[in-house]
Amino acid sequence: MRSARWAGWVALPLAVALWAVAAQLAKTSLLPAPAAVLETFWLAVQNGELPHHLLVTLRRVASSFLLAMALGALLGVWMGRSRLVDGILDPLLVLFLNLPALVTIILLYVWFGLVEAAAVLAVVVNKVPNVAVTLREGARSLDPKLEQMALVYGFSRWQRVTEVWLPQLFPYLMAATRGGLALIWKIVLVVELLGRSDGIGFQLHMAFQVFDVASILAYSLAFIAVVQLIELTLLQPLERRASYWREAGVRHA
Secondary structure: OHHHHHHHHHHHHHHHHHHHHHHHHHOOOOOOOHHHHHHHHHHHHHOOHHHHHHHHHHHHHHHHHHHHHHHHHHHHHHHHHOHHHHHHHHHHHHHHHOOOHHHHHHHHHHHHOOOHHHHHHHHHHHHHHHHHHHHHHHHHOOOHHHHHHHHHOOOOHHHHHHHHHHHHHHHHHHHHHHHHHHHHHHHHHHHHHHHOOOOHHHHHHHHHHOOOHHHHHHHHHHHHHHHHHHHHHHHHHHHHHHHHHHHHHHHHO
16 A cells, blocks of 8 residues: 555656656647746736635535535435335436536526536536435445344434445445546536636636637646545545544444
């Protein structure tokens, strides 16, 4: 494990060095050197543009993610626990799973206009089916023996949810969370590119129009860095801590 981590730290500067060599050999603005990208990044930070647009994008990601996870989890558990509901909603779920994100975004912009609500709703509509499918499988795999034990000992509904269901559903919640963030980041950028006047996606669109590759790379790398920071400081520690809680919850139940 330690060797794998060290390999990651070695690969990063090696990739930057190869990038610098390739830029030096190409000598074109279409492949700027790392120093040029860093300079563009620093100028965007100093004038406030990068922090502003990054915060706007993160706000959209957070609101879309929370709504999609809440709605998708409720829908998935409901379908997993009821065959009737699953039979009724499954065709709709398959339909939305196969509906391209671009189509959803365009339709919502046409129906509701180029407004913030349409942008967030487009992301939510694209993500809810994925969360629902994952949580449906988790709800189907709930141990009936633990459910019977909870009934025998007179667990309240809240106790059943927190002490019996959640420990078993946690791996599925984490899978939906990681997959959800990976998908939502990308959809938010497309939403911003097509119909918003701010955000990282909008800035990438503006840079593309003038073939400003240095700005494209600067904004992209800043966004990727924030995503990795969230992964390392929030998701991975949460997964490690909650794994102990899950095991303790199942033993307690």
